[in-house]
Amino acid sequence: MIDWKAFAQELGDIPFSDDPVRVKRRSRDFYWYSPVLKPQLDNVSGDLLVTPRSEEEVIRVASLCAKYRAPITIRGGGTGNYGQAMPLKGGVVLDITELNRVIRLEKGVLRVQAGAKMNAIDAETRPQGWELRMYPSTKRTATIGGFVCGGSGGIGSVGYGGLRETGNVIAARVVTVELEPRIIELRGEECNKINRTFGTTGIVTELEIPMAPALPWRDLVISFAEFGKAAEFGQALASASGVEKKLVSVIDWPLPRYFQPLQKALIPEQPIVIAMVAESGMQALHDLCRQFGGTIVFEQDPVEAEATPATTPLFEYTWNHTTLQILKADRSVTYLQSMFPPGRNLELVQAMRERFGDEVIMHMEFLLFDGKLTNSALQVVRYTTEERLNEIMDEHEANGIFIANPHVYTLEDGSRHKRVPGDQMGFKAEVDPFGLLNPGKMRSYVPVA
Numbered sequence: 001m002i003d004w005k006a007f008a009q010e011l012g013d014i015p016f017s018d019d020p021v022r023v024k025r026r027s028r029d030f031y032w033y034s035p036v037l038k039p040q041l042d043n044v045s046g047d048l049l050v051t052p053r054s055e056e057e058v059i060r061v062a063s064l065c066a067k068y069r070a071p072i073t074i075r076g077g078g079t080g081n082y083g084q085a086m087p088l089k090g091g092v093v094l095d096i097t098e099l100n101r102v103i104r105l106e107k108g109v110l111r112v113q114a115g116a117k118m119n120a121i122d123a124e125t126r127p128q129g130w131e132l133r134m135y136p137s138t139k140r141t142a143t144i145g146g147f148v149c150g151g152s153g154g155i156g157s158v159g160y161g162g163l164r165e166t167g168n169v170i171a172a173r174v175v176t177v178e179l180e181p182r183i184i185e186l187r188g189e190e191c192n193k194i195n196r197t198f199g200t201t202g203i204v205t206e207l208e209i210p211m212a213p214a215l216p217w218r219d220l221v222i223s224f225a226e227f228g229k230a231a232e233f234g235q236a237l238a239s240a241s242g243v244e245k246k247l248v249s250v251i252d253w254p255l256p257r258y259f260q261p262l263q264k265a266l267i268p269e270q271p272i273v274i275a276m277v278a279e280s281g282m283q284a285l286h287d288l289c290r291q292f293g294g295t296i297v298f299e300q301d302p303v304e305a306e307a308t309p310a311t312t313p314l315f316e317y318t319w320n321h322t323t324l325q326i327l328k329a330d331r332s333v334t335y336l337q338s339m340f341p342p343g344r345n346l347e348l349v350q351a352m353r354e355r356f357g358d359e360v361i362m363h364m365e366f367l368l369f370d371g372k373l374t375n376s377a378l379q380v381v382r383y384t385t386e387e388r389l390n391e392i393m394d395e396h397e398a399n400g401i402f403i404a405n406p407h408v409y410t411l412e413d414g415s416r417h418k419r420v421p422g423d424q425m426g427f428k429a430e431v432d433p434f435g436l437l438n439p440g441k442m443r444s445y446v447p448v449a
Helices: 004-010 020-025 037-041 055-068 118-128 144-150 188-193 227-239 279-292 302-307 321-327 345-359 386-398 422-431
Strands: 048-050 072-075 092-095 102-106 109-113 130-132 171-175 183-187 203-213 217-223 245-251 272-278 295-300 333-335 363-369 372-377 380-382
Touching: 004 048, 004 055, 020 048, 055 072, 055 092, 055 171, 055 203, 072 203, 102 118, 109 118, 118 130, 118 144, 118 302, 144 203, 171 188, 183 188, 188 422, 217 279, 217 302, 227 245, 227 272, 227 279, 227 345, 227 363, 227 372, 272 279, 279 295, 295 302, 321 333, 321 380, 345 372, 345 380, 345 386
Parallel strands: 048 092, 072 092
Antiparallel strands: 102 109, 109 203, 130 203, 171 183, 171 203, 217 272, 217 295, 245 272, 245 363, 333 380, 363 372
């Protein structure tokens, strides 16, 4: 049994809270998207919320957790969808959002503290001519550390692929959880040791990432009479190497009818493509619209929309924000996470759409995967039972479509290979010998101390 009063006293002047309401609020994410996870995680909460203001304070907290054998779960913006930052075993919830400083930006390389919000990063770097290569649909609340440690890709992946693609993360500074914590600097491919590990493989305090030249962008909604034409247009736009783009999302009807701010612009019963295209690519986009029968029904400046609280940038209707928009009105649905194989992706998209009808409603984003263009999908599912949900996922996998199960909370069960990569498992043994970092998420790990 941990003596939390004694633990808190040893924190000294490091801000903390033991208020149960506040601690539980900061112990949650969007796990409730899943009707399977909701009953499992509803009552999860930490014991103490600790908010370090510097790396030195992170080191002090890590040392105390090792001393008291206290579980420690790192918390950023809390925008995960399957309990990534939820403390299954209680303990310390380490809120890193005070570590939010841009350290330097030189020659298109950004060094930044892990708790910096992604919209704040862009707001600071765009006047210097640089912007983030990619970000999640939760950009306005997510932290860069949470994105790298809990995510896989997002807006921008159509041009740069996922976070694990070579070159997308340059360096990560990691604090170990030991009696005498160490600082480890990972570089290049070593950074895969902390990518999408849910904070189980060290406390990331700083990241170094490549940026992209800041461009003038346009947000667009393009309407199509047929889903097949919308999908073909999406693939053609995503494939157009001469067009700078950050987002190509295809959303089947009836999902767009839940996008309330867009209702006056939408054509009823028609699927849409949401795109974010550089102004220099607008002529090509108009040409593709004519070729595939698309009609532009809405257009705005995404940078202005993002900076205006009352306005919705179109990326907040894509990726897993699509699911959120539906859940605002209908809590009976849930979603899948799937990746379609390059080359056969549109053929399989159409086959799954015909197979499941309105039980599984198609919503997909184009991206690069191992350098090849394909699409991922976050299909909206009309949920009935867990057994039926598993049948749907099994049938997708039987057709060669990879499912990353969003209705489980462990790394192993949600991964493509149903196991933790060896480099991540080995690194956890080095940085977390007592098994205190987000325990329960890497279920196959056995503490070495």
